[in-house]
Amino acid sequence: MAELKRLSESRDLTRIERIGAHSHIRGLGLDSSLEARDASEGMVGQLPARKAAGLILQLIRQGKIAGRAVLLAGQPGTGKTALAMGIAKSLGAETPFASVAASELFSLDLSKTEALRQAFRRAIGVRIKEEAEIIEGEVVEISIDRPLSAAAGSSAPSGATAPGKTGRLTLKTTDMETVYELGGKMIEALGKEKVQSGDVIALDKASGKVTKLGRSIGRSRDYDAVGPHTKFVKCPEGELQKRKEVVHCVTLHEIDVINSRTQGFLALFTGDTGEIRAEVREQIDTKVAEWREEGKADIVPGVLFIDEVHMLDIECFSFLNRALENDMAPILVIATNRGITSIRGTNYRSPHGIPPDFLDRLLIITTQPYTEDDIRKILDIRCDEEDVEMSADAKVLLTKIGVETSLRYAIHLITSAALACQKRKGKVVEMEDISRVYQLFLDVKRSTQYLMEYQSQYMFNEVPGEADGDDTMQS
Numbered sequence: 001m002a003e004l005k006r007l008s009e010s011r012d013l014t015r016i017e018r019i020g021a022h023s024h025i026r027g028l029g030l031d032s033s034l035e036a037r038d039a040s041e042g043m044v045g046q047l048p049a050r051k052a053a054g055l056i057l058q059l060i061r062q063g064k065i066a067g068r069a070v071l072l073a074g075q076p077g078t079g080k081t082a083l084a085m086g087i088a089k090s091l092g093a094e095t096p097f098a099s100v101a102a103s104e105l106f107s108l109d110l111s112k113t114e115a116l117r118q119a120f121r122r123a124i125g126v127r128i129k130e131e132a133e134i135i136e137g138e139v140v141e142i143s144i145d146r147p148l149s150a151a152a153g154s155s156a157p158s159g160a161t162a163p164g165k166t167g168r169l170t171l172k173t174t175d176m177e178t179v180y181e182l183g184g185k186m187i188e189a190l191g192k193e194k195v196q197s198g199d200v201i202a203l204d205k206a207s208g209k210v211t212k213l214g215r216s217i218g219r220s221r222d223y224d225a226v227g228p229h230t231k232f233v234k235c236p237e238g239e240l241q242k243r244k245e246v247v248h249c250v251t252l253h254e255i256d257v258i259n260s261r262t263q264g265f266l267a268l269f270t271g272d273t274g275e276i277r278a279e280v281r282e283q284i285d286t287k288v289a290e291w292r293e294e295g296k297a298d299i300v301p302g303v304l305f306i307d308e309v310h311m312l313d314i315e316c317f318s319f320l321n322r323a324l325e326n327d328m329a330p331i332l333v334i335a336t337n338r339g340i341t342s343i344r345g346t347n348y349r350s351p352h353g354i355p356p357d358f359l360d361r362l363l364i365i366t367t368q369p370y371t372e373d374d375i376r377k378i379l380d381i382r383c384d385e386e387d388v389e390m391s392a393d394a395k396v397l398l399t400k401i402g403v404e405t406s407l408r409y410a411i412h413l414i415t416s417a418a419l420a421c422q423k424r425k426g427k428v429v430e431m432e433d434i435s436r437v438y439q440l441f442l443d444v445k446r447s448t449q450y451l452m453e454y455q456s457q458y459m460f461n462e463v464p465g466e467a468d469g470d471d472t473m474q475s
């Protein structure tokens, strides 16, 4: 691996956008003087914690966070992960956000320090600038030749990609027009992007990647349907072929996996990356350092969020102590809901189960339980995010459930209630859907009660009260 040959593969990794638990969080929702707005950028309430996170943001921007980390302490479901995500989002769209639960680090496949190292490298972004040969123009016409076999009545499905498929693509700028011959791969790529005449596209000559830049303004009055999010752009000027600087953003971990001989880049999707050898990382670090010197790459420190940090043991904490001194270190945000508890791997007890030398590095922010009004607003935002229409009555009921059980349980009920509504062919989620799923899925309180009532019917039942739950911050 003298060169990082397979880096180009990372370009093909399309990040899968989906609706996740925190996908509604777009920042910390602060105004220009860093005061938290009541509800903004997907964030609601938790004002003092958000304001404190805003000050941390300023420390980060001024480069004064080095060697320190942030601890978010608070009850479960009080928005600790949401706050960490808000910090990452406020730092910019390219800022990587990696999140792990401390217990995940203790796996059978990886040593805990390797797992931590991978987590750190997932939170370090590299912006790589490259000169690329691009063909950029407005699509005049795409014509695909009908394969002979199809004309002869072959039984092949019409949408299937015939390997020998050919066609022609006519592209223009304001100054010229050219017809390009198309092969099967390119036809497939154009089909995937749903390119049609009137679109302005860019083709990367080396990788064959097709990017739709928008719809030509000249075609804005066409009758063909365009969605509300269609972007209109000008027809490009000058030559069709140009050299352009393109920027790819990848994480150090992605580069590691792609270049580790034992793992293909598909391991990035399965998460099954195994140990990555130290020399692979060293070579990558040297290469990235070279690129930085040549002005070809920049490092983008991201945010690494470690939840349940009281589950880390003393060796992990010494790893963190060292890792924070590295000049490429990401912003480390850790969270716990524990009070005074034992430090794993020792007989000592300390606040949050964190050793004193590490505690010393921490800026501590506490999160508070949500009010009924906050819960209602968060549920409202989640309904929008999940595209679920809900009647006012149903929202009142769901908020009440959120107050009495937990915010997270109420958020989970949104999706299942929407499915129940779909099943009865309804359009708007009503109270009946909420009550139905409330009966189907138990919250922790009811589940515990059920377990107590029927404990004799379970194997290995332990008398309640023996578990070490006495040091959590939960009331």
Ligand SMILES: Nc1ncnc2c1ncn2[C@@H]1O[C@H](COP(=O)(O)OP(=O)(O)OP(=O)(O)O)[C@@H](O)[C@H]1O
Pocket: 021, 022, 023, 025, 042, 043, 044, 045, 046, 074, 075, 076, 077, 078, 079, 080, 081, 082, 083, 307, 337, 378, 407, 408, 411
């Ligand atoms: N202030 C907030 N504004 C908007 N959404 C929030 C807010 N706080 C929490 N949420 C949402 O509520 C859900 C639960 O919050 P989150 O997972 O951040 O809690 P947590 O404190 O990290 O919990 P745990 O301690 O169990 O990990 C998430 O979907 C989160 O995005």
